[in-house]
Amino acid sequence: MKRINVIFLLLYIFFPAASVWGQSVEATDSIIRELQEVIVTAKQPSTKLVGSTLVTAIPGSNLADIGNALDVLAQLPMIKVEDNTVSVIGKDNIEIYIDGRPMRDNQELQQILSSNLKKVELLMAPGAVYESTTGAVLKITTKRNFIQGLSLTDQFQLMRRRKWSLTDLLGVIYRTGNWELFFNGSLNRSNSFIKGTTTNTLVYDGRETVVGSRQNNTYPTTAGSVKAGFNYAKGLQSLGAYYRYNPERGDFCNDGAEWLDDNAPLLRRIDRKIRAHSHLASLYYENAFADDYLLHFDGDFRQSRNKSSVATTYPESANPDVNSTDLRKSTLWAGKLYLKFPLGKGNFSVGIQGSYTHTSLDYRMLNEPVSQYIPSSLTDAKQTSAALFTSWARTFGKLSLSMGARYEYADYDFRVNGKRDGEVSRSDHLLTPDVSLVYSFNDDAQMGLSYKLTTVKPPYSQLTGSLSYTGLHEVEGGNPALHDERMHDVQLFGMWNGFMLQADFTRSLDAYAFVKQLYPADNLQLLMCPVNIDVSAFNLSLMWSKPISCWTPNATLRMYKQWLTLGNTSYKKPICSYYFNNTFSLPRGWMITANFNGQTRGDMRTNSFGTTWFVMDASVGRTFLHKSLTVKLTATDIFNSVNNNWTMSTYGVFVDKYQSSDGRGISLNIIYNFQPRKSKYKGSSAAEEELKRL
Template sequence: MATTYPESADPDVNSTDKRKSSLWAAKLYLDYPIWNGNFTIGTQDSYTHTRLDYHMLNNLIGEYIPSSLTDTKQTSAALFASWSRMFGKFSLSAGARYEYVDYDFKTDGKRDKDVSRRDHMLTPDISLGYTFNNDAQISLSYKMSTVKPPYSRLTGSLNYVGQHEIEGGNPSLRDERMHDIRLFGMWKDFILQGDLTRSLDTYAYIKELYPANSLQLLMHPVNIDVTALSLYLVWSKPVGCWTPNVTAGLYRQWLTLDNTSHNKPIFSYYFDNTFSLPHGWSITANMNGQTEGDMHTNRFGATWMSIDASVVKTFLNRSLTVRLSATDIFNTANNDWTMNTCGVFVDKKQSYDRRGIALSLIYRFQPRKSAYKGVPASEAELKRL
């Protein structure tokens, strides 16, 4: 990576980084009937090794952003079990997961005792549902889960962004413990879903002053505790050839950091429209938007209306599909946000011209379905990498 300043006498800032990751994972489980229900028991295990070799090639910048070699190893072994059964119109599901994690973190070949740790985690979940009829049902569930941060957030190296900007990870980030209470209800053409979550040691980004000879701002993640409520109401019903799908949503969090509240709610909507026409034609017109509001330490700007559309035509008994689509037709999407943390206020105005036209042709040669019926043994670890 090279950062240059053509209009000044400041020297170029060059750096290199090389990341190598490997993952071994296995999953074994058994399903069998017991007590008129279905019982599942199994184990899920993984070994992850990721290594980042970062070199700062500018000696002046290297005084406060040094080169570093970070090496992370994690061994995880988990046991899980669940049981589910129908009691007439009632449904019950209960389970638990125990996980042992050995996390080893080294910087420049030296083990960091403050960051390396061994954890034992037990996470239960339970769900109870009731079906009134084919058009109405309701369920209430509780789940406790552990969410591990991505490995890119756990690095100890710092990255040069500009004359006064540094970005980095935080190897001391702890795993998040999330408690989630979910209410789900369906009645005819309406669906309601509400989630109340209490996240302990989730992470959010902050900007703060970094000790150096010149003014430097460091953006990096830190652990926070936050409570959040999300509500979504969905309505969909075919009307002739038109199938509308309307979603209204609310996200509201409770977070106070350094005596600053980040509690402004976000209201959002999605209005999707599909028109199924004769002779294999179909048209979609989808729009969405949201108000200004807080999510963790960011206050995101409003996007009142963003519109995508497409026209689809099938040929040869639906073997050939031709799709012409357009994205963000009126160029209204943005990525505006502000951040007010540790006495540092950042106001970012960013617009992308996402307008585009795509033409796709798909032909199906009677594909044979895969005989493999499993799932990745450690999909969460893959996402972290």
């Protein structure tokens, strides 16, 4: 009877409100065991390790009414949320899926209410069904609700750091019969102020030379989005499509100075204007037939245009202005088709994927003397790729096995000023296998081991050969000669009585890191650019999470250690870090969070990051009007203790970077829901990797 009373009390406190922004449930992933439905009680652990996947059940937990999906993710193990951007500790290139479709905009997480979440899964060893570059997959499942008629959700955020920023998100859905029509709109006006200094020390012409600069950067940006589409579902078949338009404009300014050796600083102002927009059209078709078969198709078209102009002036000297313009265009066509069905007493998936990408950058240097070492150029890159992937998973008693393979063909054509570069253009044939074994001793203890070979392609922005003027003695640019990274990844997972262990060893060949070096010119010039490196790294994380009455603590200890040598310099100092998140669910709809983190000084790639001993974020919120209205006040970096400083020593150039960002601030969030329900869109991106590279 006491147990039943606890359940009813939780239902009274955490009664969930549905959301406009949910999606339909994704089919079972090929590399993990599907969780059975369980009754949520006050004694259920908030997070469990299932194979190589961290699974968190939200209903009935202290996170059920915390706000939106971003607020939930910020309180979970191994997940970090900073400025509405989600990352996984120790993992690169993560993909986020919301009920089976990849997330393309961080605003989608803001638009999902925590009360509408069912579970969150973090796949630490994703299989061949995902892009070979994927380091981790975050799968979010929402509750189902089928309310006919009109529903609306509006979210407003006002934030004050060093500058004011505001965001408003609106979503409208109308459902009648088998049809669903939806419209989303957003407006974001943001501004930030970052200041710092950079000193470069090297030996030039036989003597020690110092090149320094001071920065006072402001980043006012106005961005918006308009999205409209439909879904149609009848029986076991469904289809849908949508169109999205994203305009953006920015007027950045850097009032600072630069100097050489002991000379007096020379005042400098850099103004950068950006005008950009993009179009995205997406469609899907899904058919479940013969009980256990699922056929799914996705198609995408994306086109973007980004035009910017940069003016560098020296108001108190005779140095001439340095002006430049660049125009970047990109186009993507992509398609993905897969079939899932039972085979050999397990689950089998097979599919094909293809894409065509075209990007161009027209860079114009308008200062004649500077154009002698930073010339104007027109770079053009085209890539045609095709992939075949398959995976199979089966459980043998207490042992679970999954394996998969992905074959990819890519033809890359790179041209400069209309002339093909034969050294950079290439065709690649890639095979990336993966395998995972998990043994379950009981419900509270298990151990798993996985291996995956990954190919990571550099972003297109790093493959351009164009150079940018950043000062009288400094240049930045990409590197069209970058190779694709090949990474071997071995992971060990374990769980025992609420404690979870994750150990990860990677060996990366032709990874890329940034370096600063002398650039050949008539005078002293330093070039910052990416280069290929070989690096080994070891990640070790120990996690613990267990609800205690109205308090849900979540603790993570992590150690990162790498082995990297570049020239005569070794980068191997480990980084130790901690994360301690706390959620308090109180009566009458009150919710309080208090999160702490810090890290020691250490090396990551070619950077040596400074020590941050203690950082604290906190929030307090409450629901009103039967949870239709949520008001929350959040404070970030309360003690202004985040250390963003770093150093780098490459090719005889020592860089000392001091940077003071505006992470300290306060924000007000208001969420209102009118007759909310979830979207049924089942589409997913046909080429998520290419979208990210663009």
